[in-house]
Amino acid sequence: MTEILIRGAKILAVDAAHGTEPFDGDILIEGATIRAIGPQLSAGPDAQIIEGRGKLVMPGLVNSHTHSSETFFRGRYQGMPLEIWLLYAYPLLMNGAIGERLLYLRSLLLAMESLKNGVTTFCDDFFDPPKHDLDRLGTVFRAYDDVGIRANVSSAVMNIHTLDALPFAREVMPQNLQDQLDFGPPITADAYMDYCKSAFSSLHGKAGRLNFMIAPSAPQRCTRDLLLACYDLARDKAVPFHTHVLETKTQAVTGHEIYGKSLIAYMADLGVLGRNTTIAHSVWVSDDDMRLMGEAGVSIAHNAVSNQKLGAGISPIRRLLDAGVTVGLGTDGVCSNDTSRIFDVMRVAGLIHSVSGPDYSKWVTADEIVRMATIGGARSAMLEQVTGSLEVGKAADLLILNLRNYPFMPLNNVAKHLVYSENGSSIETVMVAGRIVMQAGKLTTVDEDAIFDEIAELVPVHLAEHAELEKRNAVFEPVMAEIHRRSMLQDIGLNRYQGDLPAWPGKN
Structure with missing residues (x-):
């Protein structure tokens, strides 16, 4: 079994013992696993030695929410709220599905960029209309296997007509336009369960690092029986029930218009809030919503960059944390963010929450953000026993950064440097399951230039x-645009600063 000894490094373990306080030591890796962490470790005569002096070793970053289907639309859109942007990134009137080679390249490109920027694990909420196809899902798995990343991959599902999942849509849209939106019979809960069970049988656990996850698109886009079936199967297979909830004001209005309550309250009444539930976004949540989420052990993926680009709002992260909700960080898809860099999300998250209210004792700290980007993200992916921190027995998913680089010069506080200064430029080595997948700025698993050439030719x-x-x-x-306008005018009784302003710091 291959041994790697990282010797004399500064280690940021993000574990229970050390948190985000770095310490000096060695890391011994055997095969895919961390076997020892400590001072003056010894290794066998054939071990590969990596000198760690002047280096920082930290857990690989976890991207809690992304969409590989958007990868070719980088730099294409701006100035659109989500409901308008969806028309172009996920058109209502569709062509046929993208070709298999382009599907492979699209998935590969996302994974390549992710690894080069320190993301060793991501959750790909893969959406591939007009149908669910196991061979096409297998193509995505093959791309991620080839490049060497760890991933949860879905085949996102919805079975409620788009116009019935939006407030005001039927009254606003002219009938001649409604008539164009004939999507055929929706998938049934039983049919989707059969598909998912086949995916678990043939793809789940591939290469020891690729898993299938259950992803109903959103509670308002799926029938009750589909949501319940998805949740039961996710619990049975111990994988995430990964969904989008309350990203925009329009979605906040949707719950009250359709169900007479918030979408979180609807999910709680249905019984689909729990440890397996991972919610992308969670922007327009109330105190009652957050209480339900915390009591249920829910996780969220905080998409700080895409929420700003789409004008969705700022998730109340401090109040979510205080309620007991686990927070990971996500990039969302590349065309609502334009990169797959979690370091960008860390920096934005470190800045925007300072406008959550004048009580600066409640602003989100760099230490908290580092945890969100690592162990918090791993927990949201239900992989916290595998990755997200540097601990004996866990997978050797890690980054080696050069501390003799501008983001760390001079060195003050590692967590603050990572959040406010680092952009990925200091990464020298990326390892997934003990395999070096990026070294000296180059991926070791694929020919980047050849892939770029093929993309430039075909895309x-x-x-x-x-x-x-x-x-x-x-x-x-x-x-x-009219649906968006009407939603903005609706009073849903949600004060965005509610709960953040109990008193000025130090005031009784």
Whole structure:
């Protein structure tokens, strides 16, 4: 079994004993696993020695929420709220599914960029309309296997018509436009369960680091029986029940318009809030919502960058943490963020919560954000026993950063440097399951130049086709704009600063 000894490094373990306080020591890796952490460790005569002097070793970052289906749309959109942006990134009027080679390259590109920027694990909320196809899902798994990343991959599902999952849609959209939106019979809960069970049988656990997860798109987009079936299967297989909830004001209005309560309250009444539940976004949540989430042991993926680009709002992270909710960080898809860098999300999260209220004792700290980017993200992916911290017995998913680089010069507080200064430029080595997948700035598992050449050759035709699709779907933009406008005017009784302002610091 291959041994690697990282010797004399500064170690940021993010474990129960040390938290985000770095210490000096060695790390011994055997095969895929961390076997020892401590001073003056010894290794066998054939061990690979990595000199750690002047280096920081830390857990690989976890991207708690992304969408590989957006990877080719980087740099394409701006100035659109979510409901309008969806028309172009996820068109209502669709062409056929993207070709298999492009599907592979699209998935590969996301994983390549992620690894080069320190993300060793991500949760890909893969969405591939018009149907669920096990072979196509297998293509995504193959890309992630080839590049060497750890991943949870879904095949996101919805079975409620788009217009019935939005407030005001049927009254706002002219009938001639509604008539164009014939998506055929929706998938049934039984059919989706059969598909998922086949995915678990054939793909789950591939290479010891690739898993299938259950992903109902959102509670308002799925029937009750589908949500319940998804939740039961997620619990049975010990995987995330990964969904989108309360990203925008429109979604906040949706719950009250359709169910007479918030979407979180609806999920609680249905019985689909629990340890397995991971909620992407969680922006427009009330105190009652957060209490229910904390009591149930829910996790969220905080998409600090994409929420700002789409004008969705700022998630009340301090109040969520205080309620007992686990928080991970997500990039969301590349075309609502434009990178897959979690370091960017860390920095934005470190800045935006300082406007959550004048009580600066409640602002989110760098130490908390480092935990969100590592062990918090691992917990949201239900992988906290595998990754997210440097501990004996866990997978050797780690980063080696050069401390003799601008983001750390001079060195003051490691966590603050990582959140406010680092952008990924200091990463020298990335390891997943004991395998070095990036070294000296180059991926070791794929030929980056060859992949870039192939993308440059094949993708322009695809993007030209997509441009025509955008033109076809532009007819719906005034409708979505009106839905957005009406939602903004609705009073849902949610004070964005509620609970953040009990008193000025030190005031009785």
